[in-house]
Amino acid sequence: MSAPVVLVPGLGLGPESYARTVEHLATPYHVVTLPGYGEPAGAREDLHPQALAVALADKIRDRAVLVGHSASCQIVVEAAVRYPELAHALVLVAPTGDARMSSWVDRAVRWLGSAVPDSPKLIRTVTPQYVRTTLPAIARAGEAARHHDLADVISRVKVPVLIVRGRHDLLSTAEWAERLAELSRGEARTLETGAHMPIATNGPELAALIERAAALPSDS
Template sequence: MTAPVVLVPGLGLGPESYAPTLRHLEVGYQVITLPGYGEKAGSADDLHTETLAARLADQLDRPAVLVGHSAACQIVVEATLRRPGAVKALVLISPSGDLTASSWRTLAGRWARSALWDPPRLIPTLAKQYHRTGFGSMARAMEVARQYDLAAAAAKLTVPTVVVRSAHDRLAPALWTQQVADRTGGEAWTLPTGSHLPVLTNGRELAAFIQRAAGVYKTP
């Protein structure tokens, strides 16, 4: 039996960020946006990871595969800790959350080195999504996300977990993603192409991992 898939966009991104992946999915899915993650945050919105995770968990009405990208990985992990019975498996794509590299200066440098590998064709869609979410919302969400200890949270997980990154991703380097996978007792994979936005550049490959987690395929 396959499980439905619930996907949460990365910080600043919207539902369309998953379009290249969704084209290849052969299982039911839902994309859920949250303040800072596809939605503009209101002044009264609490953007703490735990609060956003509670909002996500409240929308899970049956066991699902949760998929998060970048800082959204923290939200899906926290949601799983809150409602483990509602989560069949996790797919963490390019996860952030390394407290040893969480200063604004370090994050900005890693982002710049990652962005060098992104094709220029992504600029229009990124600009549209970032504008919709709002740079103020993104900054507030990032300030909270960079203080969340993903490695510590991952060690508490009890569901099958797959961590996927791309070869040129400096925000989610190989040693970090392996550490996260090791904490979960899960798997870490590096795609041979792409950077921090594999949701936009490596959709077919990500879909294969998601479908395997959902019970569609037995191999990646």
């Protein structure tokens, strides 16, 4: 029997960001939103990935494949390290968290370069999600994620890890994906198309990879 799937939206995004992926999933799934990641945040809420990992764990009912996108990959990895009993496997889609790419200017340039190959139609899809999460929450969560070193944490994950990125993604580079795969003893996969939004642009391919992770034996 396949494990269930828990999907966490990327920074500022909501459940609908996964629409083109989940429509191809046969495995039961649940999308979990968090402050800064689909939900607005209170002024005093801690938006660091470590704190949000605790909030994520509180919303997971069963051992599951944990799927993160972009900055939420940092939350998913923290949750798998802190609560290994909740993680069947990890699928990290376009993960950020490279401490060597820490300046806002560098990230902005790379984000714009990655956005160009993606369909302009995505603008109409993501804008309402950003509005719902609110720009202050997105900025605070993004700043917290910017100082989180994913490479320093991922080596402590004990379950199978798959890193997936689009060929034109400048934020989550092939070098970064391979580094994470090596540190986690996992696998890196670069899709032939897409950039930083494979969850929307490569739904069937990504769903198939998630299904594969869900079908892994529980003692892997």
